[in-house]
Amino acid sequence: MVNSLARAFDMLLDLQQSMDRTPTQSWWGSSTAGRGAFPPVNIFSAEDSVVVVAELPGVKAGDVEVQVHKDQVRISGRKTIDYGESASLHRRERREGAFDRTFSVPFDVDVDRVEAKRQQGLLAIRLPRSEADKPRAVTIA
Amino acid sequence: MTSTEQANSELEVQNKQELADNGEPTRQGRFYTPLTDIHETDEALTVVMEIPGVAKNDVDIKLEKSVLSVEARISLNTYSELKPLYSEYGVGNYTRKFQLPNVVDQEGIVASVDDGVLTLTLPKVVEATPRTIEIH
Numbered sequence: 001m002v003n004s005l006a007r008a009f010d011m012l013l014d015l016q017q018s019m020d021r022t023p024t025q026s027w028w029g030s031s032t033a034g035r036g037a038f039p040p041v042n043i044f045s046a047e048d049s050v051v052v053v054a055e056l057p058g059v060k061a062g063d064v065e066v067q068v069h070k071d072q073v074r075i076s077g078r079k080t081i082d083y084g085e086s087a088s089l090h091r092r093e094r095r096e097g098a099f100d101r102t103f104s105v106p107f108d109v110d111v112d113r114v115e116a117k118r119q120q121g122l123l124a125i126r127l128p129r130s131e132a133d134k135p136r137a138v139t140i141a
Numbered sequence: 142m143t144s145t146e147q148a149n150s151e152l153e154v155q156n157k158q159e160l161a162d163n164g165e166p167t168r169q170g171r172f173y174t175p176l177t178d179i180h181e182t183d184e185a186l187t188v189v190m191e192i193p194g195v196a197k198n199d200v201d202i203k204l205e206k207s208v209l210s211v212e213a214r215i216s217l218n219t220y221s222e223l224k225p226l227y228s229e230y231g232v233g234n235y236t237r238k239f240q241l242p243n244v245v246d247q248e249g250i251v252a253s254v255d256d257g258v259l260t261l262t263l264p265k266v267v268e269a270t271p272r273t274i275e276i277h
Contacts, residue, residue, distance in 0.1 A: 005217045005220060005221065006170040006171075006217060006233075008225060009170075009171075009217075009225070009228070009231070009232045009233070010170075010171065012225045012228045013228050013231050016227065016228040016229070037153065037154045038151075038152040038153060038154050039152075039154075040154050040229040040230040041227075041229055041230075042225065042227065042228045042229060042230060042232065043225075043226045043227040043228075044220070044223035044224055044225055044226055045223070045224045045226050046222055046223050046224070050226070051223055055193045055194075055230055055257075056193070056257075057191040057192070057193040057256060057257035057258050058191060058256055058257065058258040059256065060256070079152060081178070083178070083180050084180070084182065086182050086183065087180040087181060087182050087187070088180060088181050088182075089178070089179070089180045089181075090179040090180060090181060090186075091177060091178060091179040092178050093155075093176040093177050093178060094176045094177070094178050094189065094191060095152060095153070095155060096152070097150045097151055097152035097153075098150070098151055098152060099151065099152040100151075118256070120193060120194055120195060120196060120254075120256070120257045121191070121192070121193035121194065121195075121256050121257015121258060122193050122194050122257065
C-alpha cells in the first residue's frame with residue numbers, strides 16, 4: 001500500500017511538472033493580487049472535500065493565517081529564523097521572509113466546516129464543499 | 142543582503158533537491174536533500190535541517206568516525222485516504238551527511254524536532270572552546 005503510494009506520488013509529480021510547463025491551468029482560474037508561489041502545496045480530494053497541504057517548516061503557529069471566502073483560499077504569513085546573537089554562519093540554505101498566496105478551488109467552500117491543522121511543519125487545510133453549492137437531484141414528475 | 146532586509150522580502154519557493162545517485166536505497170521512494178543551516182557559537186555547532194512531514198521517531202541520526210548522517214523518513218499513511226489532484230512539491234524521505242570537525246564532543250550531541258525542523262546541537266570539546274588567559 002505504502003509502496004504503491006510512493007509510486008503514485010512519483011507519477012503525479014512528473015505529470016505535474018510537465019503540466020507546469022503549459023501556461024493555462026484550470027486549477028488556479030482567476031486569481032487575486034495576493035498570489036505568490038510560496039508555500040508550495042499539494043492538493044488532494046477526499047469525499048466532498050479538497051485537502052490542501054502546504055510545506056511550512058519552521059513557521060510558528062501565530063505566524064501563519066488562513067482565510068477562506070467562497071472559492072478562494074489565502075495562506076499568508078511570515079517565516080523567521082533566529083540564528084542567535086553571537087553565532088557565525090557556516091552554511092545558510094534556509095530562507096526567511098513573508099509569504100502571501102491565494103488560490104481558488106473549483107467549488108464554494110463551507111467556511112464554517114473548514115479545518116486547518118499544523119503538524120510536523122506541514123499545514124493541512126480541509127475545505128468541504130458547501131451544501132448550497134452541491135448539485136441536487138430533481139424529482140421527475 | 143542584511144538579515145532584516147531578507148526578513149522583509151517575499152519568500153520564494155526553494156525547489157527540493159533530489160539526492161544525486163549515491164548507491165540505491167533499499168526503500169522505495171524519493172530521497173531529498175534537506176535545506177540546512179549550520180552556525181557556530183563559542184560553545185557549540187548547531188545544525189538546523191528542514192524535514193517537513195517527518196515524525197520525531199522517524200529520524201535516524203548516526204555518527205560514524207566523524208561523519209554525521211541524518212536520515213528522515215516520511216510516513217505516507219496520512220495520505221492513504223486521499224486522492225492526489227495537484228502537486229507542487231515532492232513527497233519523500235530526506236538524507237544528508239556532514240563531515241564533522243574534530244572540535245565536536247561526539248558524546249554530547251543533542252537533537253530535537255519541532256515544526257518540521259530538526260535541530261542538532263553539537264557541543265565543542267572543552268579544549269576547543271576559546272579561553273581568555275589572564276596575565277598576572
